[in-house]
Amino acid sequence: MLMRRVVPSGWRYRRSLLSSLRFIDLKGLATIGFHTPRLDDVYVDVSLAYGTPDQISQGVLACPPSGTAERHSIRDLLDRREPAVLAIVGGPGSGKTTLLCHTARRICQARLGRRRRAVPMVLYLRDHVRAIVSRPAAALSGLACEAIGDAEPAGWLEQRLHAGDCVVMLDGLDEVARQEDRERVAAWVECQIARYPRNDYVITSRPHGYLATPIAGAALLQVRGFTREQVARFVRGWYLVVETHSAGGAGAEAGQRAEAAAADLLDRTDRTPALHDLTGNPLLLTMIANAHRYRGALPGSRARLYGEICQVILWRRHEAKKLPLELGGDEKEVLLRRLASVMMARRVRDLSRAEVVAELEPVIRRFSTRMTVPDFLADVGSNGLLMERENGLYSFVHHTFQEYLAAAHIRDKGHPGILADAVDDLWWRETTLLYAARADTDPIVRACLASRSVTALSLAFDCAEQGGQLAPELRERLDELLGSAFARDADPRLRRLLAAVLATRHLRSLIATGGGGRVCASPIPHGIYWLYRQDTGCPPPDGPPSLRSVPDERDRDIPVAGVRGADALGFANWINGVTGTETGYRLPSHEEMEDPAVRRALDVRAPKGTAWSAWLMPENTPRPGPERRRPPHVLWTPAGASHPHRIDPVTLARHVYDDVARSTPTLIRMLLLRAIVTVRALAHGLDLVPVLDIALDQVLDYAFDLGRTVDHVGRLDENFPLGRIRAVISDLNQALNESPDRARDLAAALDHDLNRAVPGPVEPLDLVLGVGFQPVIDDALARNRAFNRALEHVMGSLLSLTLSRVLRHDTPAARWLPEFARELVQQAMISPPAFTPSPDLLPHQARHAGRELLELRAPASPWLAQVAGGLAETAWVFERRCPRRETATAVRLAALCLAAEADAHAGGSLSRTFHEIAAGVTLLERRATGQSPPTETIVLATG
Numbered sequence: 001m002l003m004r005r006v007v008p009s010g011w012r013y014r015r016s017l018l019s020s021l022r023f024i025d026l027k028g029l030a031t032i033g034f035h036t037p038r039l040d041d042v043y044v045d046v047s048l049a050y051g052t053p054d055q056i057s058q059g060v061l062a063c064p065p066s067g068t069a070e071r072h073s074i075r076d077l078l079d080r081r082e083p084a085v086l087a088i089v090g091g092p093g094s095g096k097t098t099l100l101c102h103t104a105r106r107i108c109q110a111r112l113g114r115r116r117r118a119v120p121m122v123l124y125l126r127d128h129v130r131a132i133v134s135r136p137a138a139a140l141s142g143l144a145c146e147a148i149g150d151a152e153p154a155g156w157l158e159q160r161l162h163a164g165d166c167v168v169m170l171d172g173l174d175e176v177a178r179q180e181d182r183e184r185v186a187a188w189v190e191c192q193i194a195r196y197p198r199n200d201y202v203i204t205s206r207p208h209g210y211l212a213t214p215i216a217g218a219a220l221l222q223v224r225g226f227t228r229e230q231v232a233r234f235v236r237g238w239y240l241v242v243e244t245h246s247a248g249g250a251g252a253e254a255g256q257r258a259e260a261a262a263a264d265l266l267d268r269t270d271r272t273p274a275l276h277d278l279t280g281n282p283l284l285l286t287m288i289a290n291a292h293r294y295r296g297a298l299p300g301s302r303a304r305l306y307g308e309i310c311q312v313i314l315w316r317r318h319e320a321k322k323l324p325l326e327l328g329g330d331e332k333e334v335l336l337r338r339l340a341s342v343m344m345a346r347r348v349r350d351l352s353r354a355e356v357v358a359e360l361e362p363v364i365r366r367f368s369t370r371m372t373v374p375d376f377l378a379d380v381g382s383n384g385l386l387m388e389r390e391n392g393l394y395s396f397v398h399h400t401f402q403e404y405l406a407a408a409h410i411r412d413k414g415h416p417g418i419l420a421d422a423v424d425d426l427w428w429r430e431t432t433l434l435y436a437a438r439a440d441t442d443p444i445v446r447a448c449l450a451s452r453s454v455t456a457l458s459l460a461f462d463c464a465e466q467g468g469q470l471a472p473e474l475r476e477r478l479d480e481l482l483g484s485a486f487a488r489d490a491d492p493r494l495r496r497l498l499a500a501v502l503a504t505r506h507l508r509s510l511i512a513t514g515g516g517g518r519v520c521a522s523p524i525p526h527g528i529y530w531l532y533r534q535d536t537g538c539p540p541p542d543g544p545p546s547l548r549s550v551p552d553e554r555d556r557d558i559p560v561a562g563v564r565g566a567d568a569l570g571f572a573n574w575i576n577g578v579t580g581t582e583t584g585y586r587l588p589s590h591e592e593m594e595d596p597a598v599r600r601a602l603d604v605r606a607p608k609g610t611a612w613s614a615w616l617m618p619e620n621t622p623r624p625g626p627e628r629r630r631p632p633h634v635l636w637t638p639a640g641a642s643h644p645h646r647i648d649p650v651t652l653a654r655h656v657y658d659d660v661a662r663s664t665p666t667l668i669r670m671l672l673l674r675a676i677v678t679v680r681a682l683a684h685g686l687d688l689v690p691v692l693d694i695a696l697d698q699v700l701d702y703a704f705d706l707g708r709t710v711d712h713v714g715r716l717d718e719n720f721p722l723g724r725i726r727a728v729i730s731d732l733n734q735a736l737n738e739s740p741d742r743a744r745d746l747a748a749a750l751d752h753d754l755n756r757a758v759p760g761p762v763e764p765l766d767l768v769l770g771v772g773f774q775p776v777i778d779d780a781l782a783r784n785r786a787f788n789r790a791l792e793h794v795m796g797s798l799l800s801l802t803l804s805r806v807l808r809h810d811t812p813a814a815r816w817l818p819e820f821a822r823e824l825v826q827q828a829m830i831s832p833p834a835f836t837p838s839p840d841l842l843p844h845q846a847r848h849a850g851r852e853l854l855e856l857r858a859p860a861s862p863w864l865a866q867v868a869g870g871l872a873e874t875a876w877v878f879e880r881r882c883p884r885r886e887t888a889t890a891v892r893l894a895a896l897c898l899a900a901e902a903d904a905h906a907g908g909s910l911s912r913t914f915h916e917i918a919a920g921v922t923l924l925e926r927r928a929t930g931q932s933p934p935t936e937t938i939v940l941a942t943g
Helices: 009-021 098-110 129-134 140-149 158-164 179-195 207-212 226-249 254-271 275-277 282-293 302-320 329-346 355-365 373-383 399-413 426-435 442-451 454-465 471-486 490-506 526-536 567-579 594-604 649-663 664-688 694-716 723-738 740-757 764-769 774-783 787-808 813-826 842-856 864-873 885-905 907-926
Strands: 046-051 087-091 121-122 166-171 199-204 219-223 386-389 393-396 518-519 613-615 940-942
Touching: 009 098, 009 121, 009 426, 046 723, 087 098, 087 207, 098 121, 098 129, 098 166, 098 199, 121 140, 121 158, 129 179, 140 774, 158 166, 166 219, 179 199, 179 207, 199 207, 207 373, 219 649, 226 254, 226 282, 226 567, 226 594, 254 275, 254 282, 254 594, 275 302, 275 399, 282 302, 302 329, 302 373, 329 355, 329 373, 329 399, 329 426, 355 373, 355 393, 393 399, 399 426, 426 442, 426 454, 442 454, 442 613, 442 764, 454 471, 454 490, 490 526, 490 567, 518 885, 526 567, 567 613, 649 885, 649 907, 664 694, 664 740, 664 764, 664 813, 694 723, 694 787, 694 813, 723 740, 764 885, 787 813, 787 885, 813 864, 842 864, 842 907, 864 885, 885 907
Parallel strands: 087 199, 087 219, 121 166, 166 199
Antiparallel strands: 046 219, 386 393, 518 940
């Protein structure tokens, strides 16, 4: 017997429904790519909020019901024990239909038995108006069967409805055009809910369509706009699908292209507040993404994008759905352009109903239509572009549409003089730029050049960048004017004016943050910062010498880096002075810098492998701790990025190794000075030989040490003239056993020869370390005859101990310098944690830390006073100057020597300060040579 395969009930229906709802709906869009993404790949849950009829927003850009921050997912509202009836309202393009389609797909994909109601039904009411109106008693199952065909046996759907197995989704109540038909459809829906009460029901509509014909017993919910996170999720998902399809499959390269393109689009919308506001609407966001991917329409062709949006909202989507249009889309736009132009001229954002009728009545009479102005207002109000904000008071859903439509009206009528007369008026700025994108801007730019105000000149440069028509001679005049600001002999007043122009243009790209502030996430460019320096005399930033010169055209737009905190604060104050606006720019707060949109914009602008850090607004509450440990300014660094001032112990140690490798002359001086101390200690021991028997053993030890020390001088420099000194040492060793008096004479002669052999101080290191001064040696032996203490008195504990250990190991010539460096690093305790010196504090630390140590060590030895004073005298190196390699070596080793003295006599805090000074000069040296590119820049905020 043959066995028949049993197909689960509803399987064919689900398969058919899944197939029909597979792709997102792009009908009516003016720009569509070669590939339509699958719904599941790009879907983002818009979420819902409960509301009352008076709270529902009517516009395209839906605001949530006042007083609520709730977000519900439709999946949480369906398939409960008690059946639900939901009325979901939202403006055009808010994602209502997509929400139903995705919900239906999710139900179809769920495992059987996991849901109470496992049969989704999606009906577009516009397709069934005639059947419902002609047969008010028609059953839902009958209309649904007409839609699904013969996928399942007759009566199957009726059984599922009676059993309460269905989620019935009825889309587009507002798309029933006539009010009387809409009332009949609403009544039919209520009858179906009563006929099949055990099912879930979801009815969608635009606000105007539902509020006029509500569904009895339905819970009213409004579709909420995308959050920033949802916008980013959609854009990344959409681009990944498009790039994967373009590459013929998933791969690392497609993923990288998708991420780069998505980041670019998100950055552009974040920097353009008008576009950013539109991204909360899924349809508008899809249009923006299509325009970005297939037209490159952002931001230069904003006018084209806004034009497409107006067309889609006014008529394209209606036409794609085959809905009736009593007035053509072009005629609707002509009326709205006229209205927008009037509102701009009156400098208002809303008009009363009577004023709207008075302005549009003469225009609408010119069209061959029976539509009246009230009819027109009802029509465009339902589309969400023009909304009745209050009873009898009309405004555009976003001021951008008012500006765009006014610009289009001025272009159509050929009246650029309106804009040329308003070049100093910020109210008309965006309208002018939208006009300039698609028209001749010569009269406007000429008016700007004639005005020469900050506002007008900023507008002129912006117009030139819009891609519209501009005479070559006017472009040349703008280029020459801009270049004149960077001439060394520029008029200071002109330079200040152009600085204000550049700053004003740069700071227009503001990102709104969650806390209510706005941040210009484009770091201040090198060109503007150079103008600031010329105007104020501010020193250059830390970094290579190229940052100190006049920036050429290629460098003017790169972000400034290496700025110190005090200068960042001074720049913010300067900006407010030169721009003369009431905006009130400031450094941002930590919360503003952590805003995802700001972080994303900074990441886009940073060179590969670099993360910008930014100075924050000074805190009001002083930080605890000593003044030397309290940075005066706080630097924000993104999570996961290394602090730009960080110098790890390995890096500092590596520089110490390099210092030692370059310091052979100084090390020879140190060895000879050690030999002088040794020979004088030996002479003193000879005086004690007749008194103490053990004195001779000590003298012999000194003699051995003396010979070894001089031998190591030869290892460092085989050409150093040591012949006479070695001969005298040989005679001295022989005389110690035979004639103490002759030994005294030879020691005196050797003292004289060693002093003559010590080279004079020629390196900065010699002067800073203070080695080689006769009074120091005399004072050391007079204070303390103990050999080791005398050595510390002459060259400090760090150098004397390091030198002794190298000599004790009898280090060979080839290893002498590396071994000395290794011992120096070990004795200097260059170990974790890493150092984070504050460049703003380093000058103060270099001048005062040594003084503090001298006060604690009073009376201080001449060597300590010399080194502390030498460090203070080289504090200039921390004041925005590029340190020479020799100077950096001197400061670094002097600071490490003082750190050892502080650790022994003053405690860890002061010792840490000297270590930070050593790390600080290392940081500046690495920046000057390009080893550690600076990342501290200036980001400004307002609000």
